[in-house]
Amino acid sequence: MAHKTLIATALAAALLAGCSTEMTQQIVDGVKQNLNARGLGAGGKAVDDNQLRNLMPQFDPGKPVGQQWPHVAVTVLKSPPMWADLGYDSHAKRWYSGCHTLKLKIWSSATVSRDVGPFDFCSPRDLEVKPGMGGMTEANFNSIVRPMDLPFMTGIERTEGPNPPRSLAPEDNASAQLQMRNSSSASSSNLSKDNISKFGTMFWNLRNAMGSALTQQDFRVWIVKIE
Numbered sequence: 001m002a003h004k005t006l007i008a009t010a011l012a013a014a015l016l017a018g019c020s021t022e023m024t025q026q027i028v029d030g031v032k033q034n035l036n037a038r039g040l041g042a043g044g045k046a047v048d049d050n051q052l053r054n055l056m057p058q059f060d061p062g063k064p065v066g067q068q069w070p071h072v073a074v075t076v077l078k079s080p081p082m083w084a085d086l087g088y089d090s091h092a093k094r095w096y097s098g099c100h101t102l103k104l105k106i107w108s109s110a111t112v113s114r115d116v117g118p119f120d121f122c123s124p125r126d127l128e129v130k131p132g133m134g135g136m137t138e139a140n141f142n143s144i145v146r147p148m149d150l151p152f153m154t155g156i157e158r159t160e161g162p163n164p165p166r167s168l169a170p171e172d173n174a175s176a177q178l179q180m181r182n183s184s185s186a187s188s189s190n191l192s193k194d195n196i197s198k199f200g201t202m203f204w205n206l207r208n209a210m211g212s213a214l215t216q217q218d219f220r221v222w223i224v225k226i227e
């Protein structure tokens with residue numbers, strides 16, 4: 001509720017100062033932008049505001065991905081600076097501050113879809129699981145594609161669906177170069193198995209809140225591209 005108090009305070013101060021309507025709005029917008037930059041964001045949690053919580057039925061390892069809906073294609077429109085760096089600062093003992101701007105295409109069947117977003121998924125506001133910490137350190141996505149899933153996948157081609165590619169996150173050279181440019185160590189890693197970077201922390205939390213299996217061969221939620 002702190003962000004609402006700050007916005008209300010800024011609005012009251014602007015009105016008391018006799019600011020014009022346009023200037024008042026500029027002041028309020030400035031406060032909102034500052035909150036977003038700090039990863040606090042206005043409003044409730046992103047998954048609740050966008051009706052995404054528990055969207056996915058429990059993953060059934062006995063059925064192919066083509067028989068388990070919905071499928072969710074995620075496009076990352078904007079990322080916080082140095083998004084490939086660690087999401088948790090062990091010295092300061094705090095999670096990163098910032099927002100990923102996302103848009104989703106959600107397929108309820110092979111022919112029916114809806115668009116959600118763009119919306120901001122922010123840290124620390126939207127973090128509910130702490131990947132890379134404690135018992136979650138070794139927990140990792142099983143990225144081996146099951147033979148039963150291959151007929152329902154697009155291979156290396158990444159689209160907005162309805163079928164997923166063979167990896168959760170992009171593996172092409174351009175994405176690796178982008179990752180290196182946003183890494184303090186200029187290194188790249190397998191983003192599909194990443195659970196410690198700012199990107200990985202966001203993706204794990206998004207999938208967890210929607211009900212996707214984090215450590216099984218659940219390809220129902222994937223990243224189309226990182227812009």
